[in-house]
Amino acid sequence: MLRITENPFYNGEADPLFTVAIAEEAHRFHAKIPGYAETPLVSLDKLAAKLGVKAIYVKDESKRFGLNAFKVLGGSYALGKLLAEKLNLSIADIDFSKVSQQLPQPLTFTTATAGNHGTGVAWAAREMGQKAVVFMPKGAAAASVNRIKGLGAECIVTDCNYDDTVRLASKTAEEQGWTLVQDTAWEGYEQIPTWISQGYTTMAAEAAAQLRALGVDAPTHIMLQAGVGAMAGGVLGFFASLYGADRFCSIISEPDTADCLYQSISSASGERVAVGGSLNSIMAGLACGEVNPVTWGLLRNCGNAFVRVKDSVSATGMRLLGNPLKGDPQIISGESGAINAGLLYALATSSDQDVRQAKERLGINEHASILIFSTEGDTNEDRYRDIVWNGAWPL
Incomplete structure (x- = not known):
């Protein structure tokens, strides 16, 4: 179902490409676009109690410019x-x-x-x-x-x-x-992918302000999904600049069929490892086999744990968010958006001894306030219904 590796290369060093000042510039630019509005930050209090954590906050990007995704x-x-x-x-x-x-x-x-x-x-x-x-x-x-x-x-x-x-x-x-x-880079092509990752920091800056409005100075955990790592790196870089990387635990997740970041952090050198093959996953937005070099250094420096999950974990996250406990609001989250809701549920309920021990080391307990980004809505409506209505890809 899932495998976790904790980062042996962690040093907490932030990246000057992803700072609060750069996020503020990106946010000002986006705020001028006709139709701009902050996407909601939703608190799932009942789910938090059910999973034994203090709080779960979900940034719902299905509302972004009417396009159903953050990209x-x-x-x-x-x-x-x-x-x-x-x-x-x-x-x-x-x-x-x-x-x-x-x-x-x-x-x-x-x-x-x-x-x-x-x-x-x-x-x-x-x-x-x-x-x-x-x-x-x-x-x-x-x-x-x-x-x-x-x-x-x-x-x-x-x-x-x-x-x-x-x-x-x-x-x-x-x-x-x-x-x-x-939104990925290679030698000689770095500037535009850098701008793309910096653009994603608007989402993080909004979330930080929304948390402050709720009286939350900083979350204890930030869960980020990755394809090439462009979003995960940009958002993690912003929070490392804002809070300091040592003030929260970051967990980076990806499909097990396209686990290039997991394989890279698991390598002896910590250098980027490419994953080949068809890369098939219901999480189409995360089905990437080559790590973005622009953000890899930051992810290697500041990512606490890297996780590879089966498609069933994401499908479970979609069902959890779309069919909430009484008192929690509903979130329509697509396959790439729901991976971390499903991962949090799997971590909280797993009977696997290795997973339970990793959960304890990562501090996912009654004191944990967890920030998750639901990066897309039902961008594939037929598949969404197949998963949420018909129970496809059961856990």
């Missing part, structure tokens, strides 16, 4: 930075509604995606009067393809896995003179 934060910020650079402006001077009038012709942005990132790039390009071409891996959900096309982007489904689709998008962008807006 638009990274794509829009990167496009804003790119256009500001093109026009020799500060990002503070970028106006979504007027930027297209300042260019002689629209630019074409391209990316590879499992769904949510491409949706964000397509939406931001449309809102700023630009063009987008989105590549998706083999087996991409029809709902995701149609959503991206509905935003005015061209969508191309490949016959290869996610990481090979990234390589194809990069090659095509170079050949066509397009701008690649990818």
Whole structure:
């Protein structure tokens, strides 16, 4: 069901790429976008009592700009930075509604995606009067393809896995003179992925302010899911800058079929390890086999524990959040969004001795106040119903 490894390379060092000041800049940019509103931070008091912890707080990203996922934060910020650079402006001077009038012709942005990132790039390009071409891996959900096309982007489904689709998008962008807006990095391609990860810090900055409004100075635990690690690294970097990494325990989770971070932290050297194969998982947004080098150093420095889980753990999280205990609010969370709700339940209820001992060492007990990010809603409605209504992928 799950495997946990505690990080032997932890040193608590923050990263200057992910600071409170940078998050504030990203937040100001997003706050100017028409339709911006903070997404809710929900307290699940009854579930916390049931699982034997002090508090559970869930940041519900299904409400982000009407796009049902958080990824638009990274794509829009990167496009804003790119256009500001093109026009020799500060990002503070970028106006979504007027930027297209300042260019002689629209630019074409391209990316590879499992769904949510491409949706964000397509939406931001449309809102700023630009063009987008989105590549998706083999087996991409029809709902995701149609959503991206509905935003005015061209969508191309490949016959290869996610990481090979990234390589194809990069090659095509170079050949066509397009701008690649990818949420992972490699040698020679670091700036745009850095901006994308920095864009995600808006979500973290909102959560920190919402916690303070509830009288919570800092959570004791922060649970973050990872594909390439772009979101996990950016958000963890913000909280390490805000609180100090030693003030909370961070737990990084991913599918067991695409466990590149788990394998990397488990290696003797702590260097990045790539995972190959089909990478099949219901958690499409996390089904990535290669770690983002921009955020890996921060995750290795500040991540306390890394966990690989079966799809059934995420499915259980979807059912828990969608069918709450009486008195708790309902959260519609998709496969990639619900992984940590399911993981917390599995940790709290497991009879496996190794898991129980790890839970104790990580301090998941009656004193724990836990922050979770539900990063997407029901982006694949048919699968959501199959899991939540029909009980697919039981724990």
